[in-house]
Amino acid sequence: MRTCTDLTRLKGVGPRVAEKLARLRIHCVEDILFHFPFRYEDRTRIVPIGNLRVGDHAVIHGEVQLTEIKFGRRRMLITHLSDGTGMIVLRFFHFNAQQKAALARGVHMQCYGEVRKGQRQLEMIHPEYKYSEQQETLTDVEQALTPIYPTTEGLHQLTMRQLSEQALALLKQGKLKLAELLPEAILEENDLPELVASIEYIHRPPPDAPVNTLQDHEHVMQERFALEELIAHTCSLRLLRQKNREHSAHSISPSTKLEKEFIGNLPFSLTNAQQRVIEEIKSDLEKPAPMQRLVQGDVGSGKTMVAVCAALQAVEAGYQVAIMAPTEILAEQHYRNMQSWFSILGIEMAWLTGKLKTKQRRETLAAIESHEAQVIVGTHALFQDEVTFARLALVVIDEQHRFGVHQRLALREKGKAQDLYPHQLIMTATPIPRTLAMTVYADLDVSIINELPPGRKPVETVVIPDVRRNEIVQRVVKASEQGRQIYWVCSLIEESEALQCQAAEDTANLLAEALPDVRIGLVHGRLKPDQKELVMNKFKQHELDLLVATTVIEVGVDVPNASLMVIENAERFGLAQLHQLRGRVGRGSQDSACVLMYHGSLSQNAKQRLAVMRETNDGFLIAQKDLEIRGPGEVLGTRQTGEMQLMIADFFKHQHLLPTVNRWSDELVRNYPEQTERLIQRWVGENEQFASV
Numbered sequence: 001m002r003t004c005t006d007l008t009r010l011k012g013v014g015p016r017v018a019e020k021l022a023r024l025r026i027h028c029v030e031d032i033l034f035h036f037p038f039r040y041e042d043r044t045r046i047v048p049i050g051n052l053r054v055g056d057h058a059v060i061h062g063e064v065q066l067t068e069i070k071f072g073r074r075r076m077l078i079t080h081l082s083d084g085t086g087m088i089v090l091r092f093f094h095f096n097a098q099q100k101a102a103l104a105r106g107v108h109m110q111c112y113g114e115v116r117k118g119q120r121q122l123e124m125i126h127p128e129y130k131y132s133e134q135q136e137t138l139t140d141v142e143q144a145l146t147p148i149y150p151t152t153e154g155l156h157q158l159t160m161r162q163l164s165e166q167a168l169a170l171l172k173q174g175k176l177k178l179a180e181l182l183p184e185a186i187l188e189e190n191d192l193p194e195l196v197a198s199i200e201y202i203h204r205p206p207p208d209a210p211v212n213t214l215q216d217h218e219h220v221m222q223e224r225f226a227l228e229e230l231i232a233h234t235c236s237l238r239l240l241r242q243k244n245r246e247h248s249a250h251s252i253s254p255s256t257k258l259e260k261e262f263i264g265n266l267p268f269s270l271t272n273a274q275q276r277v278i279e280e281i282k283s284d285l286e287k288p289a290p291m292q293r294l295v296q297g298d299v300g301s302g303k304t305m306v307a308v309c310a311a312l313q314a315v316e317a318g319y320q321v322a323i324m325a326p327t328e329i330l331a332e333q334h335y336r337n338m339q340s341w342f343s344i345l346g347i348e349m350a351w352l353t354g355k356l357k358t359k360q361r362r363e364t365l366a367a368i369e370s371h372e373a374q375v376i377v378g379t380h381a382l383f384q385d386e387v388t389f390a391r392l393a394l395v396v397i398d399e400q401h402r403f404g405v406h407q408r409l410a411l412r413e414k415g416k417a418q419d420l421y422p423h424q425l426i427m428t429a430t431p432i433p434r435t436l437a438m439t440v441y442a443d444l445d446v447s448i449i450n451e452l453p454p455g456r457k458p459v460e461t462v463v464i465p466d467v468r469r470n471e472i473v474q475r476v477v478k479a480s481e482q483g484r485q486i487y488w489v490c491s492l493i494e495e496s497e498a499l500q501c502q503a504a505e506d507t508a509n510l511l512a513e514a515l516p517d518v519r520i521g522l523v524h525g526r527l528k529p530d531q532k533e534l535v536m537n538k539f540k541q542h543e544l545d546l547l548v549a550t551t552v553i554e555v556g557v558d559v560p561n562a563s564l565m566v567i568e569n570a571e572r573f574g575l576a577q578l579h580q581l582r583g584r585v586g587r588g589s590q591d592s593a594c595v596l597m598y599h600g601s602l603s604q605n606a607k608q609r610l611a612v613m614r615e616t617n618d619g620f621l622i623a624q625k626d627l628e629i630r631g632p633g634e635v636l637g638t639r640q641t642g643e644m645q646l647m648i649a650d651f652f653k654h655q656h657l658l659p660t661v662n663r664w665s666d667e668l669v670r671n672y673p674e675q676t677e678r679l680i681q682r683w684v685g686e687n688e689q690f691a692s693v
């Protein structure tokens with residue numbers, strides 16, 4: 001069905017080149033046409049040397065005035081070139097005697113390169129050049145902007161250009177056919193340019209093309225394909241969702257006893273949003289197909305209650321539930337909280353992380369296999385090979401905002417028994433704008449907890465340079481005197497965990513010296529689990545006033561009495577992470593504050609980010625701002641977007657296309673199955689074609 005013209009039809013493609021092309025996901029001539037340039041060079045006109053500005057990439061033409069070898073720290077060849085409007089220096093570090101001789105005074109040459117600021121005048125370092133006739137003619141320059149392609153080791157830019165040249169020629173001669181896969185209606189509705197014309201334009205833009213728009217991938221000819229590509233990826237995920245509905249799962253009747261009892265024991269009532277989402281989950285669980293539901297709720301919106309109510313449905317119906325948290329600290333916290341609720345209800349729990357001692361581990365594994373344990377909380381260790389569940393029907397994945405499609409699928413396979421898949425409930429506090437969620441989470445059903453428990457006050461946030469550290473330390477003292485608890489978060493530029501931990505240790509020591517009356521604890525990623533647990537529990541019990549920590553406390557930690565947070569080097573964090581961190585305070589009824597301390601002077605971007613934090617506490621708004629300021633890498637986590645290998649589209653630049661993408665993806669999956677299939681083949685790499693899983 002797929003039109004596929006053999007690559008060997010092109011000059012210069014043998015088995016070795018073909019192998020390299022395969023690394024770029026190019027398997028046939030048609031693929032070359034969908035392998036788009038990522039930037040362009042303008043070699044369509046000769047720029048007078050007098051008009052050059054620093055940073056320009058330009059073609060110049062001139063006469064050599066002088067060529068000499070200079071001996072400085074490095075030997076180099078210097079050529080002075082002039083065209084009557086100005087003079088420029090060409091600088092070569094690699095050269096030979098022949099080259100020096102050829103660049104003699106009076107020789108005419110044409111160069112292409114980046115203009116840089118030299119010591120006394122402008123210069124080009126190692127420009128591309130060729131000798132030319134005295135009178136330059138327009139045929140010396142390119143007729144189109146020069147495309148620069150993404151390439152791979154051992155495959156030259158020039159080769160890529162020659163291959164696309166040949167492919168374009170075949171297209172023009174009608175020897176190669178490209179099918180328009182978007183339905184007529186979508187082309188008309190969005191006024192999209194025609195397929196072949198767009199392909200030609202993108203590969204060889206005419207001299208008058210707006211280079212900057214093209215560089216930014218915002219030209220209408222490019223947007224056409226951005227739309228097509230996003231639709232293809234979204235359709236691929238939608239098909240996955242459809243396929244999922246054909247699988248079987250345990251159908252779980254709603255709880256009549258446990259849930260009521262649990263809610264009755266709570267000191268508060270559930271918010272409307274919590275109740276609504278719980279109902280959505282219950283209705284999923286009743287179905288004989290596996291639930292794949294994502295619950296988005298801002299930090300502190302009470303996602304744990306939702307997870308617990310879901311778990312109770314499964315337990316009452318006689319099944320097991322696995323609850324997975326991203327860190328030991330969080331797993332530990334869930335385990336303790338839930339145990340206090342579940343033991344009253346007579347529910348047996350187990351707790352599994354990678355760091356259990358052999359004997360404990362063996363006992364826990366036995367309890368899971370025998371169904372003695374009904375609710376099992378843990379880290380990724382839950383899904384190692386030696387874990388065998390007796391009757392697993394529900395998997396809850398908490399705060400795994402970097403949990404991509406592949407991992408969701410792998411986990412699902414792991415939990416499968418006798419052709420029955422477990423239901424999956426994924427909870428995230430990384431809110432992303434709805435239209436974006438519909439694309440990147442197109443394989444999931446999404447519920448939103450759009451309401452915080454009553455009485456929450458926004459966290460007052462201030463931004464302060466670290467030269468005013470003393471004031472902040474005084475603030476800590478005051479807070480602790482008032483019986484409040486404080487987090488102090490350290491960070492370092494270094495990625496090294498060891499250094500981060502060292503920094504936290506140093507800070508804790510300094511604070512301890514300065515504040516003899518404040519009880520200080522320290523947690524970081526290098527502590528043993530039981531040490532970590534000890535410190536966290538002491539903080540929870542208010543046996544500690546101040547907790548110095550690395551970002552290990554980023555997600556999930558819940559100590560309502562903590563009402564002041566200090567974040568050092570706040571300028572180094574992304575918005576999503578700052579919001580997560582700040583979410584650790586403002587959980588009780590008292591006023592809370594967050595001090596964002598920064599070092600040195602702030603970049604424009606950092607200034608904007610910290611200002612957003614000061615102005616709002618709303619996670620969805622922050623996510624939207626994050627998208628505007630930095631792009632979605634931050635919002636989604638690189639792994640997640642990294643998974644969708646986009647060729648031309650960009651979630652940030654093409655946000656405005658997302659509503660169209662979502663609407664049409666539904667339409668395509670429903671009414672154009674064949675085109676959908678072919679779109680996915682065209683745009684989505686094999687290991688992302690989940691529907692075949």
Ligand code: ADP
Nearest residue numbers: 268269270271299300301302303304305453558
């Ligand atoms: P998150 O959504 O960030 O995981 P948690 O589940 O940790 O939030 O809940 C945050 C805090 O709010 C906890 O202390 C929890 O007991 C409390 N909480 C949850 N739901 C409610 C509610 N409906 N009313 C009052 N407090 C609630």
Ligand code: MG
Nearest residue numbers: 303304399556
């Ligand atoms: Mg939570």
